[in-house]
Amino acid sequence: MRLQGDDYCYLAVQSQHGFWGVQWYSYQSVSDLYNGNRFSLNFALALLGQFGSRLPSITPALALGLWFSAWFLVLGQASRFWGWKFKWYEISLIVVVNMFFTLYIVSDITQILYWYVGMATYMIPLILNGFILGFLFLSSHKKSSLWLIPLIFISFFSGGFSETTSVVQASYLALFFLGIVYFDRRQHNLHIKKLYLPVMLALIGSILALLALAFAPSTSPRLAVNSHPSFLGVVSHSFNYGLTFIVGAIRSAPLPIFILLFLGFLFALVIRNKYSSMPPISIKTTIFIMVVIIALGYLLCVISMSPSVYAQNAYPGERALLAARFICVVSLFSVGWLIGYAVRLPAILVNRFAIYSLGMLIILAILFAYPLRTVPKITSNISFYSKWSDAWDTRDQLIRELKKDGQNDIEVINIDHPIKDVGELSPDPSYWYNVCAAQYYGVNSIKADLAGWGK
Numbered sequence: 001m002r003l004q005g006d007d008y009c010y011l012a013v014q015s016q017h018g019f020w021g022v023q024w025y026s027y028q029s030v031s032d033l034y035n036g037n038r039f040s041l042n043f044a045l046a047l048l049g050q051f052g053s054r055l056p057s058i059t060p061a062l063a064l065g066l067w068f069s070a071w072f073l074v075l076g077q078a079s080r081f082w083g084w085k086f087k088w089y090e091i092s093l094i095v096v097v098n099m100f101f102t103l104y105i106v107s108d109i110t111q112i113l114y115w116y117v118g119m120a121t122y123m124i125p126l127i128l129n130g131f132i133l134g135f136l137f138l139s140s141h142k143k144s145s146l147w148l149i150p151l152i153f154i155s156f157f158s159g160g161f162s163e164t165t166s167v168v169q170a171s172y173l174a175l176f177f178l179g180i181v182y183f184d185r186r187q188h189n190l191h192i193k194k195l196y197l198p199v200m201l202a203l204i205g206s207i208l209a210l211l212a213l214a215f216a217p218s219t220s221p222r223l224a225v226n227s228h229p230s231f232l233g234v235v236s237h238s239f240n241y242g243l244t245f246i247v248g249a250i251r252s253a254p255l256p257i258f259i260l261l262f263l264g265f266l267f268a269l270v271i272r273n274k275y276s277s278m279p280p281i282s283i284k285t286t287i288f289i290m291v292v293i294i295a296l297g298y299l300l301c302v303i304s305m306s307p308s309v310y311a312q313n314a315y316p317g318e319r320a321l322l323a324a325r326f327i328c329v330v331s332l333f334s335v336g337w338l339i340g341y342a343v344r345l346p347a348i349l350v351n352r353f354a355i356y357s358l359g360m361l362i363i364l365a366i367l368f369a370y371p372l373r374t375v376p377k378i379t380s381n382i383s384f385y386s387k388w389s390d391a392w393d394t395r396d397q398l399i400r401e402l403k404k405d406g407q408n409d410i411e412v413i414n415i416d417h418p419i420k421d422v423g424e425l426s427p428d429p430s431y432w433y434n435v436c437a438a439q440y441y442g443v444n445s446i447k448a449d450l451a452g453w454g455k
Helices: 006-028 039-051 059-082 088-104 109-114 116-138 142-158 163-187 196-214 219-223 231-252 254-274 283-312 318-342 347-351 353-368 370-379 382-404 432-441
Strands: 409-413 445-450
Touching: 006 039, 006 116, 006 432, 039 116, 039 196, 059 088, 059 109, 059 116, 088 109, 088 254, 088 318, 088 370, 109 116, 109 318, 116 142, 116 163, 116 196, 116 318, 142 163, 142 196, 163 196, 163 283, 163 318, 231 254, 231 283, 231 318, 254 318, 254 353, 283 318, 353 370, 382 409, 382 432, 432 445
Parallel strands: 409 445
Antiparallel strands: none
16 A cells, blocks of 8 residues: 555645644644644654655554554453463464454455555554553553553543544543442452552543543634534434444344354353363353443444534444444454353263363364455455555656656546545546645646556
């Protein structure tokens, strides 16, 4: 991937104000090119200007690696905190399963993973929230209390990428804090008390980020363009959209969702049988926890709808639903896990460990072959993306050479656009992406009207 769509507009402004100047300019100015109240996104996009057009070609792999690392840290530190005995490969499999199914049920992965702006806006907060939770558990240990220092700053930075992810982040941390209070009062557990300060600091950082987004000088003029529903209207529409989203996700991907639940179920069976000292929980407790998981998952999905409902009076766009999809996947996997943890296996299976383990391995191997179905779908696009990136590099070099030769009104070939609903340079030099690209390259105009793409 190379520069695409809105990338040009961010870089056009940066070319005029520099790396640090564009941070403040974007935050406080009302631009015709983009909305700049998302201060962390401004910083991430300014990095694009520093590293050049090749940065988007490595960010998909980099994002996946960081996503895995962040949530591996979460499960690893949570296991240590609660005294679970997960092995590193067990944690790895759990993280990979949740990552895969989150991306699998996304209707258009190109906007979320391949396009730099879309990835930065909605995937980076997902990654940073993994580090927030990981540092939260890590800082509860006496020898690791130094992690409290960056926790509030990471929470603040993570909340500055978009209103959607920021409000979800603040909400789940608030619910986490209420859960700590509840269990502390019921159990008076000194171990749980260690989470008070880390969660509070992360919540403070998140609230500060929300305030910074809401009261940015560029926010009010942008919101004034559209009409907004009342508070009750926002609540009502958000609950309706949350239900619509969940029902739609189940209907559109029933088999992946069943496999996700089954994988959670099998993981729990394997882990519980491996550590026979872990007794199954009662049916009553299982049902109660399951209801809580489903209710909290639905509530967070509802909350993720509210910024779009208020700002645009509309259902969120596909890339804005990434947080809700991840919440659904984690909730479903947790429900499957809970069922597997609660079920009582026949004694003949439990006592014959070798047969039981072999059977589980066979079933897991079959289920893990399911992702292989996606390989042809992904690889089938490689030739198109390769052709597009080569054409983009040729066009980029040509524009720079023509500018060097003194030409300020430039004509280039019209190439296809690889990202759905994200435009490319047009034959019309007044098209806003053309205007942004012209400012980025420092020329008067760019017209993409020459033939050559189809050759």
